[in-house]
Amino acid sequence: MRFINRHPGLGGRLLLALLPLILLALIYGTASTLRLADNPDDRLLPSLPQMADAVVRLGFTEDKRTGEYLLWSDTLASLERLGLGLSIASLAGLALGTAAGVFPLLGASLSPLLAIASMVPPLAILPILFIVFGLDELSKIMLIVIGLTPVLARDLEQRAREIPQEVLIKAQTLGATSWTLVLRVILPQLLARLLVSLRLMLGSAWLFLISAEAISATAGLGYRIFLVRRYMAMDVILPYVVWITLLAWAMDWGLRRLHRYWFPWSEGGRA
Amino acid sequence: MSFIEIRNVWQAYGDHVVLERLKLTVEEGQLCTLVGASGCGKSTFLRLLLGQERPSKGQLLLQGKPFPAEPDASRGVVFQRYSVFPHLTVLDNVTIGLELPRAHLTGRLWGSAKRRAREEAAQMLEKVGLGAAFHQYPSQLSGGMQQRLAIAQALIARPRVLLLDEPFGALDPGIRKDMHALLLELWRESGLTVFMVTHDLYEGFHLGTRLLVFDKVRIDPQAPQAYGARITYDIPLNSDRRQTREAIAALPPHVLDAINPVSQENHDER
């Protein structure tokens, strides 16, 4: 049978999914053991127990200086920034995208502006943000907002344009005003799309967050990673990376579930 | 004064003339069927009636006053596709037609007003045969059921004129027959004025009280876009069957060819 026609069974699928991960773990384990046998003080590839130690130290023992559990206070700080940034960017993106995509008069000004704004590399203006908004929370949240909003807005603008003209005409023949047309017909459909775009943008959001935290912060997952880098503390960095990945994956999963729950109609294709 | 009067209407896009010298008066309650070759401007004519576009020249009058210049609740519409809201259930798709005209701030009714709107919508849905599908989404419906929904939705707003652009064009023949019966029943009950574009001559003359044929009178082979279509035949359908038959038989062959000759043979039993 041709390779293209061979499909894994249920058990096979699970096995094949786990296989690369197991291989990676094996390779890491071997390399780490070899290096540590060579030099017990090696920091580059810490062993599993060393990393577990670090997790217990950061996650389950009070920090002597601050009295906090660092892993959790870092997570809280990062998630707070991320949550605020994503929420503001979503609202702004939704408003701008709808305005540009639905109303020709507004779109004439907004579309070119958004097209330009989405080309500005957000990290390049990070220094400006630090100068304008200071080194505190605001500039980190603003980096996420500025990085995501134009892209979200353009995507939603495009989606708004893809809503068939017939649908907009129909709503008007049912007595809709511009405002109620947006409220009852456009926004519900764009909200469904927003959740999809957000999932795609999660990676960038984390990127912006960690970059900002790396440069200036007093807590946060990115801050911690860059802080302990000075001591080559791979035993901390690696679990933190795994934890961030896990958080990002959970957010993606949550958004997907939310999409399915809130917008059951959009899963079955268009009418 | 006629209910609808079309006064020497032209429609051109750039130097592409699509419609020219349209003159027509229509009385309230007529069911006009529009036939003509594909691309000759039937949908354009409906867009003019709908207020989606304005004519390049001429006037469209509703009871002596110019048609409102944008789509509104006085004219309902059913397109061949995309006529319903994909994000609303069947019941909400019709209920929204009662909510939008009354709630200008939120577009929604609440409490007992909402309940009453839902009941009214439910009655309308029963009438079009969707009593068992209240909580489904349009994408879960068959093509015929989607068009039933679109008709129910258009009628709930109580328009004075109903515009149908090949509403049954995408349906199977058997289902199309059911839809014809439904449309005739609703039309008789409501006394609406209906304009219906169709590709199917049988449909045109079975359903209408009046058949309007769109065709180009003048053709310049060097510049095919220089002249537009007019209403070349205006055939009353209800008065005398034999006369109707003769009038249709007398249509020039290129007109008959353009509008689906097969279905005419199939349904000649009439």
Ligand SMILES: Nc1ncnc2c1ncn2[C@@H]1O[C@H](COP(=O)(O)OP(=O)(O)O)[C@@H](O)[C@H]1O
């Ligand atoms: N907005 C427009 N701009 C330019 N040309 C158009 C526009 N709308 C329609 N047309 C042209 O008008 C002609 C008639 O179109 P239409 O009314 O859709 O025909 P029909 O419905 O009879 O098949 C077509 O040749 C089409 O290309």
Ligand SMILES: [Mg+2]
């Ligand atoms: Mg057409």
